[in-house]
Amino acid sequence: MPELPEVETVRMGLAAVLEHRRITRVETRRGDLRVPFPPRLAERLNGRDVKRLSRRAKYLLADLDSGETLIMHLGMSGRFSVHAKGAELRIGNYVYEPAKSNMRRGAHDHVIIETDAPAEIVFTDPRRFGLMLLLDTASLGTNPLFDTLGPEPLSRAFTAKFLERALGGRRTPIKTALLDQRTVAGLGNIYVCEALFHAGISPKRMAATVGGGRAAALVRAIRSVLRAAIRAGGSSLRDYAQTDGTLGEFQHRFAVYGREGAPCPRPGCNSKVKRIVQSGRSTFYCPRCQR
Numbered sequence: 001m002p003e004l005p006e007v008e009t010v011r012m013g014l015a016a017v018l019e020h021r022r023i024t025r026v027e028t029r030r031g032d033l034r035v036p037f038p039p040r041l042a043e044r045l046n047g048r049d050v051k052r053l054s055r056r057a058k059y060l061l062a063d064l065d066s067g068e069t070l071i072m073h074l075g076m077s078g079r080f081s082v083h084a085k086g087a088e089l090r091i092g093n094y095v096y097e098p099a100k101s102n103m104r105r106g107a108h109d110h111v112i113i114e115t116d117a118p119a120e121i122v123f124t125d126p127r128r129f130g131l132m133l134l135l136d137t138a139s140l141g142t143n144p145l146f147d148t149l150g151p152e153p154l155s156r157a158f159t160a161k162f163l164e165r166a167l168g169g170r171r172t173p174i175k176t177a178l179l180d181q182r183t184v185a186g187l188g189n190i191y192v193c194e195a196l197f198h199a200g201i202s203p204k205r206m207a208a209t210v211g212g213g214r215a216a217a218l219v220r221a222i223r224s225v226l227r228a229a230i231r232a233g234g235s236s237l238r239d240y241a242q243t244d245g246t247l248g249e250f251q252h253r254f255a256v257y258g259r260e261g262a263p264c265p266r267p268g269c270n271s272k273v274k275r276i277v278q279s280g281r282s283t284f285y286c287p288r289c290q291r
């Protein structure tokens with residue numbers, strides 16, 4: 001499942017061909033993903049200018065000049081690919097190749113959006129847990145999708161003070177509290193495990209006891225693991241855009257995630273990475289370094 005850094009990488013790759021561009025053609029090749037598409041989706045998008053492409057948690061938000069926002073979510077298996085219409089397209093650091101002439105539409109290519117970049121954006125989603133909605137831009141803040149979300153982890157609102165207050169009185173393990181989207185928006189299992197390792201905090205520690213220096217270390221660790229992953233995704237984007245145009249898929253190297261039994265990567269620690277299950281999800285951590 002794509003996590004925040006992948007979604008941010010997708011946003012960057014889409015922004016180049018979508019932001020400040022006009023939508024020139026839209027094709028929906030079925031009636032729904034997780035839920036039905038909004039009525040007349042193609043008609044409401046066609047001819048609109050995209051004012052801004054932003055991200056909130058793992059949602060992509062394209063603000064249109066019609067006063068509506070196209071909300072997009074990748075779900076479990078959704079992905080976007082971008083192809084130049086006509087000759088190769090170079091925008092900033094990104095290179096988009098034309099679609100190969102022998103490339104046929106796949107059974108899982110559900111939405112095609114063309115812009116005057118000129119580019120073709122294809123949304124592919126085999127399992128169809130993805131989402132596309134059109135909502136009034138002005139009402140987004142009060143929409144149930146967004147109104148209970150905590151701050152963005154990379155925003156200035158996410159401070160040690162904020163985190164300490166958000167965790168205050170909570171008797172759940174810190175890992176569970178961080179996965180709760182009301183604490184901080186968009187964090188998933190992988191980056192929570194990684195951030196707790198870098199902060200030296202046990203995933204089992206009671207959330208209410210993470211304050212002061214621990215909260216500050218945790219905020220720093222969350223920001224740095226996300227930033228490093230976004231950087232890795234950004235640098236791989238060019239390669240991916242050159243092969244099949246797919247955005248946001250890249251190889252990660254994790255310190256503890258998925259590394260059960262491997263030596264702890266911290267120099268001088270001879271312990272092994274341990275896996276436990278918390279709230280039905282795997283947690284990876286070093287029992288010696290994380291307290």
Ligand SMILES: [Zn+2]
Binds near residue numbers: 266271286
């Ligand atoms: Zn260790």
